[in-house]
Amino acid sequence: MRSTTPQGNCDVIQREPGQKIRIASCSLAGCFGCHMSMLDIDELVVEVVHHLEYCRGPLNDVRELRDVDVGVVEGALCNEDNVKVLEQFRANCDLLVAVGACAINGGLPAMRNHFGLTACLKEAYLDAEGVVNPEIPRDAELPRLLNRVRPIQEVVKVDYFLPGCPPPAAAFTELFTALIEGREPAFDEDMVRFD
Amino acid sequence: MEVFERADLAAAVVTAGGQHGNDPHNALQVCLQLQQQFSCVPADAVPMLAHQLHTTTGHITSLVSFYSFLSETPRGLYDLYISDSISDHMQGSRQLLHRLCLALGVRPGEPRLDGRVTVSPTYCTGLCDQGPAGLVNGHPLTRLDDSRIDTISRLIENAVPLDQWPRELFTVEHRIYRRDLLLGTPLERGDALRSIADQTPEEVLRELAASGLNGRGGARFPTALKWRMCREASSETRYVVCNADEGEPGTFKDRVLLADYADDVIEGMTVCARVIGAREGFIYLRGEYAWLRPHLEWVLQRRRGNDLLGDAILGDSNWQFDISIHMGAGAYICGEESALIESLEGKRGTPRNRPPYPVTAGYLQQPTVVNNVETLFSAAHIAARGSAWFGTSGAGGTKLHSVSGHCERPGIYEFPVGCSVGEVVTAAGGDGAIAVQVAGAAGELLLAEEFQRCIDLNTLKTSGSFIIFGPDHDLFTTTANFTRFFAHETCGFCAPCRTGTQLARSVVDRMAAGRAFGRDREAIDRLIDVTPALSHCGLGGTAMNPLRDLRDKCPQRYQALFSEDDTSVLHFDLEQELSEIKTLTGEIPEAEQ
Ligand SMILES: Cc1cc2nc3c(=O)[nH]c(=O)nc-3n(C[C@H](O)[C@H](O)[C@H](O)COP(=O)(O)O)c2cc1C
Ligand code: SF4
Ligand code: SF4
Numbered sequence: 001m002r003s004t005t006p007q008g009n010c011d012v013i014q015r016e017p018g019q020k021i022r023i024a025s026c027s028l029a030g031c032f033g034c035h036m037s038m039l040d041i042d043e044l045v046v047e048v049v050h051h052l053e054y055c056r057g058p059l060n061d062v063r064e065l066r067d068v069d070v071g072v073v074e075g076a077l078c079n080e081d082n083v084k085v086l087e088q089f090r091a092n093c094d095l096l097v098a099v100g101a102c103a104i105n106g107g108l109p110a111m112r113n114h115f116g117l118t119a120c121l122k123e124a125y126l127d128a129e130g131v132v133n134p135e136i137p138r139d140a141e142l143p144r145l146l147n148r149v150r151p152i153q154e155v156v157k158v159d160y161f162l163p164g165c166p167p168p169a170a171a172f173t174e175l176f177t178a179l180i181e182g183r184e185p186a187f188d189e190d191m192v193r194f195d
Numbered sequence: 196m197e198v199f200e201r202a203d204l205a206a207a208v209v210t211a212g213g214q215h216g217n218d219p220h221n222a223l224q225v226c227l228q229l230q231q232q233f234s235c236v237p238a239d240a241v242p243m244l245a246h247q248l249h250t251t252t253g254h255i256t257s258l259v260s261f262y263s264f265l266s267e268t269p270r271g272l273y274d275l276y277i278s279d280s281i282s283d284h285m286q287g288s289r290q291l292l293h294r295l296c297l298a299l300g301v302r303p304g305e306p307r308l309d310g311r312v313t314v315s316p317t318y319c320t321g322l323c324d325q326g327p328a329g330l331v332n333g334h335p336l337t338r339l340d341d342s343r344i345d346t347i348s349r350l351i352e353n354a355v356p357l358d359q360w361p362r363e364l365f366t367v368e369h370r371i372y373r374r375d376l377l378l379g380t381p382l383e384r385g386d387a388l389r390s391i392a393d394q395t396p397e398e399v400l401r402e403l404a405a406s407g408l409n410g411r412g413g414a415r416f417p418t419a420l421k422w423r424m425c426r427e428a429s430s431e432t433r434y435v436v437c438n439a440d441e442g443e444p445g446t447f448k449d450r451v452l453l454a455d456y457a458d459d460v461i462e463g464m465t466v467c468a469r470v471i472g473a474r475e476g477f478i479y480l481r482g483e484y485a486w487l488r489p490h491l492e493w494v495l496q497r498r499r500g501n502d503l504l505g506d507a508i509l510g511d512s513n514w515q516f517d518i519s520i521h522m523g524a525g526a527y528i529c530g531e532e533s534a535l536i537e538s539l540e541g542k543r544g545t546p547r548n549r550p551p552y553p554v555t556a557g558y559l560q561q562p563t564v565v566n567n568v569e570t571l572f573s574a575a576h577i578a579a580r581g582s583a584w585f586g587t588s589g590a591g592g593t594k595l596h597s598v599s600g601h602c603e604r605p606g607i608y609e610f611p612v613g614c615s616v617g618e619v620v621t622a623a624g625g626d627g628a629i630a631v632q633v634a635g636a637a638g639e640l641l642l643a644e645e646f647q648r649c650i651d652l653n654t655l656k657t658s659g660s661f662i663i664f665g666p667d668h669d670l671f672t673t674t675a676n677f678t679r680f681f682a683h684e685t686c687g688f689c690a691p692c693r694t695g696t697q698l699a700r701s702v703v704d705r706m707a708a709g710r711a712f713g714r715d716r717e718a719i720d721r722l723i724d725v726t727p728a729l730s731h732c733g734l735g736g737t738a739m740n741p742l743r744d745l746r747d748k749c750p751q752r753y754q755a756l757f758s759e760d761d762t763s764v765l766h767f768d769l770e771q772e773l774s775e776i777k778t779l780t781g782e783i784p785e786a787e788q
Contacts, residue, residue, distance in 0.1 A: 083769060105694055117775045138780040146772045154701070155767045157714055194690030 020050075021179055024068045025057035026089060028082040029109040029149065030075025032058070033166040034100040038072070040169035044176065051180045068093040070179065073158075074166075076102040076109045077150045081143035090156040097175065098158045101165040101194070103151060108165075110149040117147055160185070164193040199233060204240045207232055212247035219250040220559075222541035226258050226265055227482075227522055231333075234270040234313075254542075261543040261686075263317070263525030264482045270313040271306050273351050276330045277339070279316040280444045281632070281676045282323035282599040282662055291327055291344050292316055298348035312351050318527070318680050319444040320483045323599035323662070324606050325368060332357060333485040335367050369451040370606030373622055375593045376585065377576050378609045385503050387462045387579040388469075392509055396426065396470040405582035407591040408574060412438055412530075412567030413634065413658035414733075418574060421564055424554040426471045428562035435467045435476035436539065436558065436565045440523055440530035442481060443635035444680060445660035448595040449568035451607050453480075453487050456572060457494040461518065463571030465504065466578045467564055468516040476518040477558070479535050482525045491520055527684040531732055532565040533557075534686065545688045546732035569595055569659065591652060594659065598623045600631075601665030608661075610650075617646035625663040630670060635660035636677035637737035640670070640744035671706070671752055674745040678703045681738035692735030695726035699742060706756040716757050719746065 027035060035058060041048070056062045057072075071093030077083055090096060101107035112120050126134040152158060162171045171191040178185035211228040215221035225248060229236050236244075236259045245252040259265045277283075277292045296303055296314055306313040322328035322337055329336040334357065336347070343364060350360055371378055391399050404419035425433060437460065441449040452460055464476050480488060495518055498504040508514040521539055523529050529538045533547035536558050557563025566574075573592065577585045585592040591612040596619055599605045603624030610619060620628050631641050633650065634657040641648060648655055664670065682700035687693045699722050705711045723739045723746070730736050746753050777783045 080769060080773060083767070083772075105697075118779060121776075121779055136779045138782075144773050144776045144780075147775045148772070194694065 020053040022053050022055050022067065022069045023072065024055050024065055024070075024089065024093065025059070025072040026074070026085050027058055028073065028075035028085060028103070028152070029078035030100060030102045031108070032074070034074035034103075035059070037164075037166035037169050038099070038172045041173050041176065042169070044173050047180070048176055052176065065089065065092045070095045070097060072097050072099055073103050073152055074099050076106045077146060077152060077155060078109050079143035079145050083146070083155065086152055086156055095159045096156065097160040097162060098152050099162045099167055099172075101163065104153070104161050104163055106149050106151045110151075113148050117145055121145075162187075164191075165195060167191070168193065199237050199239065201239060204233075204237055205243055208240055208243040208247050212244070217248055218541075219248045219254065220539075220541040222248050222250060222254060223258055223262070223524060223538060224522060224541070226255065226262075227524055230265050230524075234272070234274055235266045235268055237269075238267060257543055258541075261526065262482075262523075265524055268306060269310060271310045272354065273312040274330075274332050275312065275314045275336075275347075276317040276320065277314065278318065278320040278322065278326060278328050279676070280319035280323060280326075280680075281636075281673055282445055282605075283320075283326035283328060284672070284676055285600060285664075285668065286327045288316075288327040288339075291339050291341070294341065295344050295348055298345065299351060311354070317483075317525070318683065319442065319446070321441055321447045321450045321481070322367065323445055323447055324370060324597070326599075330483065333482075334365055335486055336364055337367055367454075369455050370604070371451065371609070372598075372604050372606045373608040373610065375609040375611060377573060377593055378595075378607075380576075380580075382459050382462070382576060382579055384458050384498075384501065385462070385509070387459075387466055387575040388503060388509055390579050391466055391469060392511070396472075399466065399470050399578060400426075402582045403574060403577055406577045406585040407582075408570065408577060408585065409591065409652060410567055411569035411573065411594065411659065413443070413637070413656060415652050415656050418566065418570055421554060421566070422467060422470050424552075425562045425564045428555040430562050432475075432559075432561045433471050433473040434558045434561060434563040435464050435471065435473045436532075436535065436563055437464055437476070437478045437518075437571055438530060438532065438535060438565050438567050439478050439484065440481045440527075440535060441484070441568070442527035442530045442684075443637060443658045443660050444677070445597060445599055445632065445635050445662045446658055447597045447599075448607055448659045450484060450487070452568050452572050452595075453484070453491060457491055458498070459575045460568055460572045461494065461498060461504070463566075463573070463575035463578075464518060465508065465516055466574055467566065467571065469514065471562070471564055473564075474515050474517070476516065477539055478518060478520045479523060479529070479539060480520055481523040481529075485522060488520055488522070495520075526686075527680075528686045528732075528734055531734065534732070535565060536563065543686070545686050546734075548731075567658075594650070594657070596650075596657070596661045597659050598625075598661045598663065600663035601625060601628065601668065602663045613649050613651040615647050615649050616641055616655075619650075619661055620646060620663060623661075623663065625665070627666050628663045629666050629668065630664045632662040632664070632673060633657050633660070635662075636680050637733070637740060639740065640673070640748060642748055669752075670745060670749055671756065674741040675703045675707055677741035678738075681734065681741075685734060685738070689729075689731040689735065691726050691729035692731070692738060695722050695730075695735065696738050698722060699726075699739065703742075709758065711757050713757060713759055 056065050065088055071089040098104050121136050125136050168191055174185050211225045215225050226236050241252050241255045244255045277288055279288050299312055301307045301314055304315045320328050325337040327339040400419050400423055408418045409415045439449055505517055506515050526544045528534045529544040531546050532553055534544035538544040539558055553563045553565050555562055593609050593611050596608045598608055616631055629643055633639055650657055678699050682696040685692050685696045702715045719742055723743045726739050727736045
């Protein structure tokens with residue numbers, strides 16, 4: 001199967017000879033499992049560093065984002081901070097890739113939608129057995145939670161989707177290889193997983 | 196919220212379990228009994244049920260979370276559903292639901308705090324010919340309108356017991372407007388059995404094959420071949436199952452057959468049992484038809500008394516066959532035959548891998564025939580009268596159509612197989628119709644220029660649902676209704692359908708709100724290709740039909756649903772999305788909400 005979306009266009013990324021493709025990544029409401037899988041590309045990493053430049057993300061803790069070619073987004077939107085980071089990514093990346101069940105469908109974090117935010121917080125901070133000082137946390141440092149957890153394409157346009165929880169390393173390998181070779185990625189059936 | 200005494204729960208569990216042999220295969224039936232008694236399956240009862248039925252708590256909770264008619268929290272003294280199936284929807288069911296909710300001070304689907312009432316929307320209740328319809332504590336409510344809704348809310352506020360409600364609220368009419376071979380020539384009770392009593396199973400099968408009868412549940416599999424495969428499968432034990440799940444929106448012919456022709460249907464099961472060598476059969480009756488159960492039990496009992504069912508059919512002690520009724524619980528997927536069997540075995544209705552097909556490994560892994568109500572009904576008539584009689588009106592006899600929507604005479608129409616769509620429209624008084632939905636949500640939308648198409652095996656298969664749309668109808672309403680239906684009814688087993696149907700619903704919701712963009716159009720194109728191709732069963736296989744038909748047949752209407760303004764950021768109101776947390780932390784006072 002050729003997956004997952006023909007919406008994007010890997011060949012939009014024009015580069016001068018010797019110029020590296022700029023990549024950024026972030027983990028919104030995710031578990032970093034997708035990032036782990038991305039790091040699992042083994043010896044390809046040797047090849048990749050020649051062609052790709054990792055300019056922002058949890059791996060180097062840089063926060064600033066400018067003129068990025070490809071943004072890799074793990075995780076769903078669960079709080080206001082997630083929304084801001086995502087908007088920043090969309091505004092500054094030519095291509096946006098949603099990786100993992102959380103980014104694509106809401107995944108594990110979205111399980112709270114079933115109960116509602118209010119019920120979840122009440123159970124955790126007010127009503128549960130053994131709670132001392134029952135109080136819903138409120139602090140300027142704490143991003144406020146959204147009513148519902150949402151997948152990212154409900155808020156921004158997404159160019160590519162790598163499904164899976166997490167997507168297999170082979171899918172990242174294909175994505176990066178395709179970027180380097182300047183062609184559309186072609187994902188084999190076994191790289192396109194939903195669970 | 197109501198708290199149940201543990202002693203009461205324990206007693207109820209022991210009683211319900213005992214009545215069902217404490218058999219884990221009856222877990223669904225036992226849960227339904229508790230639901231009826233407590234208007235929920237209380238959490239405290241779950242471990243008791245597990246213990247009583249020799250199963251796990253996980254098994255019990257898996258049922259409660261799966262079946263719409265089982266709930267964790269009490270639904271209250273009055274448990275109401277208002278159908279929002281397309282035919283009811285066209286008659287204003289939404290407004291009626293809101294009117295009722297407003298009068299009672301409840302939100303749809305949420306129990307009232309005093310434990311009095313819950314009002315939920317639901318899909319087809321099989322009463323589309325006399326809608327808008329609904330259910331209260333399992334009893335059918337028909338022809339709802341503002342004044343009936345007001346009456347109902349008054350009765351509920353005054354806590355009037357159901358048996359003192361005005362009878363006309365519950366009147367169900369079975370209107371048959373066109374009778375042909377089957378409905379036109381009534382069968383005497385036992386006719387079919389007497390006529391096959393001296394025949395060998397081979398002879399019966401040969402007649403049935405010659406009649407050309409094929410499945411009336413939608414898939415059109417040759418009935419004689421199905422019975423033969425089951426008969427020839429090696430096993431000691433075989434089963435006959437009557438599929439009375441009738442969940443396809445717009446179908447109600449099985450309801451009419453079960454209400455007015457139950458003997459014929461049961462006779463068809465008995466003929467089948469004789470042919471395949473089964474001693475036990477089930478009628479899997481959809482939860483929405485629970486009100487038909489007492490009547491069916493009565494017919495079964497009468498037949499036992501007349502030696503037409505039981506230990507010695509027609510006095511022959513070698514001919515034994517009996518039938519029990521199993522209730523469904525509000526899951527469309529349980530009409531799919533392998534999901535139905537899972538449900539019969541007391542599990543969630545998850546379709547099985549096929550092959551093996553039910554004819555070789557069905558109920559309890561034994562060879563099983565699953566047939567639609569109408570198939571069995573027709574088989575009884577053929578057994579009594581012979582194949583030539585059935586064949587007289589052209590190949591494959593006649594078929595019942597449940598006609599609803601914008602027409603003067605909604606009801607049942609029996610037409611020869613091969614009649615045209617237009618003939619049915621005209622017979623029902625659907626003048627000026629712009630389109631018809633044939634075979635329900637899973638079927639096909641036909642525009643007026645296609646009305647000459649014939650409804651037969653090869654060109655247009657149908658389960659018998661026939662919904663007519665008049666000139667003022669917006670066909671997108673139908674698409675949206677069906678797409679939401681599938682998103683609600685997916686069993687969730689396989690990802691293409693589980694996620695595909697949710698994605699389709701989210702696009703449809705945004706189309707309705709005027710917030711669908713070019714990229715959504717591409718997403719729909721992909722869903723239409725991918726979902727049916729990769730889905731595990733027929734539900735996923737047909738779930739995109741409504742969007743496909745709108746796209747391909749009504750391109751103008753379809754295009755108008757998208758706005759080309761494809762900005763990179765979708766409309767997202769952050770402040771609105773933060774409303775709950777702000778209320779919780781006191782950032783905005785509750786009153787402002
Ligand atoms: C999602 C789905 C729902 C179905 N619902 C029904 C139903 O409500 N009633 C029915 O008779 N067949 C239904 N079927 C078809 C059954 O799987 C099966 O083909 C039928 O019961 C066989 O009986 P027949 O050969 O007499 O038609 C459904 C199939 C699918 C895929
Ligand atoms: S998709 Fe799976 S691996 Fe990736 S962030 Fe979500 S939970 Fe973790
Ligand atoms: S196609 Fe849909 S209904 Fe069928 S098994 Fe998959 S999830 Fe369940």
